[in-house]
Structures are given as C-alpha cells and as structure tokens.
Amino acid sequence: MEIEDIIKSDKDHFMNVYSGRYPLFADRAEGITIYSKDGKSYKDFLAGIGVNSIGYSNQRFKDVLKDQIDKIIHCSNFYYIEAQAELEKMLAENSCCDKVFFANSGSEANEGALKLARKYFKRKGLKKYETITADKSFHGRTMSTVTATGQDKYKKPFTPLPEGFITVPFNDLDALKKAVTDQTAAVMLEPIQGEGGIYPAEQKYLEGVRELCDQKDILLIFDEVQCGMGRSGKLFAYEHYGVEPDIISLAKALGGGVPIGSFMAKKEVADAFEPGDHGTTFGGNPLATRAAVEVMNIMLEDGYLEMVREKGEYFRNKLDGLVESNENLVETRGKGLMLALELKGNLSAKNITQELFERGFLVNAVKEHTLRFLPPFVVKKEDIDLLIDNLKELII
Ligand SMILES: Cc1ncc(COP(=O)(O)O)c(C=O)c1O
DSSP states (O other): OOHHHHHHHHHHHSOTTSTTOOSOOEEEEETTEEEETTSOEEEESSHHHHTOTTOSOOHHHHHHHHHHHHHOSOOOTTSOOHHHHHHHHHHHHTSSOOEEEEESSHHHHHHHHHHHHHHHHHHTTOOOOEEEEETTOOOOSSHHHHHHSSOHHHHGGGOSOOSSEEEEOTTOHHHHHHHOOTTEEEEEEOSEESTTTOEEOOHHHHHHHHHHHHHHTOEEEEEOTTTTTTTTSSSSGGGGTTOOOSEEEEOGGGGTTSOOEEEEEOHHHHTTOOTTSSOOSSTTOHHHHHHHHHHHHHHTSTTHHHHHHHHHHHHHHHHHHHHHHOTTEEEEEEETTEEEEEEOTTOOHHHHHHHHHHTTEEOEEEETTEEEEOOOTTOOHHHHHHHHHHHHHHHO
C-alpha cells in the first residue's frame, strides 16, 4: 500500500479512537530503532508502550518464534501445551504466586483477577464483592477494568458502570481505611502507576495496605501490567517493596510483542476457581507462551536486571541534571527504565513529544505536563545522551 492509501483506509474504515496518529508507518525495526515506510527512522523510547522490552531484534527470540510457527501456533486449552507448562512453572518459581492463568491482554488479565477475588469470597459464603482502586490508576478498557480505573475520562462515556468499584486517593492510607466496608473483597493497585504519570507507591503506604488487607480479610491485587517484567529493574515491581500481593496481573512485556496477559495468585486464592469458572480461546496458546518463555529466559539471565537498573540510573541522573539546570522542570519520577519528567509553565509535554518526533525520537506525553519514557532495555547510553541533548535544546 502507498502511504496515502494507508492514511485513507485508516480514516475511512478504522473506528475513530486513535485520533492524531503520528505519521510513522512502521515497516521494520532493529535494536531500538523503528524504520518507517517513508524512509525515516525513530529511536524508540516508548517500546510500544512498554511491550518491546527486549528490543526489536533479539535473534534468539526471533528464532524461537520461527521454530514455534513451524511446529504449531494454536490448538486450544482442551489440550496440554508444553510451553504453557514451562511458562507457568517459571512464573510461579520466580514470584510469590503459585498458580497462573493466561489471557491475551492487560485488561483481560485484570478482568480475570477481579473475577478470582469475587469467587474467592463467594466460595467462603461471604458477601464481599467490592474492589477499591486508586485515583490516577489505569487498569484497562473492558467494562469492569475501565470502572476500576481511577480516571474519569476513560469511564464517563460508558455510564452506567458496573457496581462494586470505589476509587480513593493513591498513597493515602487513611483514605483507603475509610473506604473499606464489610463488602470489600479486594484492593487493586499498580505498585508504580503508569498511565497516571509514573507515580511509584510509597514504601509505608504499601506496607500499610498489606497490613490493612490482612486485618480485614481483603485480597491485595497488584496490577503489574506495565511495571512488571523487568521494567522497574526487578522482575516484579513488588520486589522493591518486600510487600507480597495475593494476585498479580501481567501483560505488555511478557510476550516480547506477541500478545499475552496473565494473572497469578497464591494457591489458597487460586483454588477458588473451579472447572468452568474462567477460560479463553486464545490465552496461553503455543506461540504466545513460547514467546513468553524466551522473554523470561532472557530476563532471568545473570546480570540482565542489573543492566536495566544501571541504565535506569544513568537515564535518571541525566534527567535529574536537566531538572537542576532548568526552572521549568519540576522533577523526575520512576524506577528502572520506567521514568517520567515533570514539566511546568509553558512547557507542553505534547509539543515536546511532537518536536522530538520530528527529530527522530519516540516518547510519550502521558499528561499535559508529563513526559513518559519506557525504552527497550537494550537502549544504549549513547541513545540516552542523544535524547537528552535534544531535550535540552527543546526546553530552553
Ligand atoms: C497498569 C495497566 N493495567 C492494564 C492495562 C491494560 O492493558 P491492555 O491495553 O493490554 O488491555 C494497562 C495498559 O496500559 C496498564 O498500563
């Protein structure tokens, strides 16, 4: 297709939900660079919104996918799937959870996590069904997960919303305590909020939330769809805090670009599900789980997560340097390679994103004054330096 035909087809035949797409016509990619059909190239500091963490050209990953495509792509969950078995074992052995379910996206993973929490209490004969979430959170686009999401703009168009969801301020333990009722089944939080602008939970807050959940017989769900799978510099962000949830949801980087989501739980919680309670046609199919096994193999290699932490620190220091030298920059936030730069005044994150795009860099304006960076972990220090030099020119 010619570029004009792609634009025309998108306008005429694709639902109008991604207004103002950037004129990048993704053709191929290498390392952290995406090449557009029009001959331009872009250094990607967004990684497909936190998906392409292992980069675009990991040869081992590509070879494994090709091998799996030649063997079998899909069968169904009526049958045993070897890669699924390997992946569930790897996830259980490397997390605080024991049992796993595979879905296709972050929304679906969270939807399943919410169902599991309700079923857990139903099985106990208790009328506990409410979930408390935090403002600025993002949990997905299905009816339940959009209701769980603590940002009105995502849910207002779809009222009336499903009942049983309450939102309270993030990092405010007192507000959470006040919201708990006899019906509270779960508290669902992102240990590091992503779409809300990269806000890490405070240590004392997460500790307090765990204690509260234990006291009141409430399940704690960590949505690690964005901050999990190495993004924060640990395999799971909860490891930074030493606070274990009862249920974890994952997606994004798990499949290295092949769509897969997952929720996993401690045995006692997971065992609430009985045959027929949950299921999926595609979830955990041979191709997706084989991809995720290889992503796990790569991330669990010696030194890999240290490398993420080290590059994250390098990037953070460079951003901090900008903040120190410019009064229109407020702060940097985040952990590992999940970082934000907060602007103020006339500096618009959207304008800077546009100007960086024109200079061949992909970043994201996650809020009016917030730039978000989620580069592939194979980003080089030279790439970071180049981005910082360009940012410097744009913010003076
Ligand atoms: C924390 C979090 N949860 C859930 C989702 C939804 O994931 P998906 O878009 O794969 O449905 C996202 C997506 O950005 C997310 O960041």
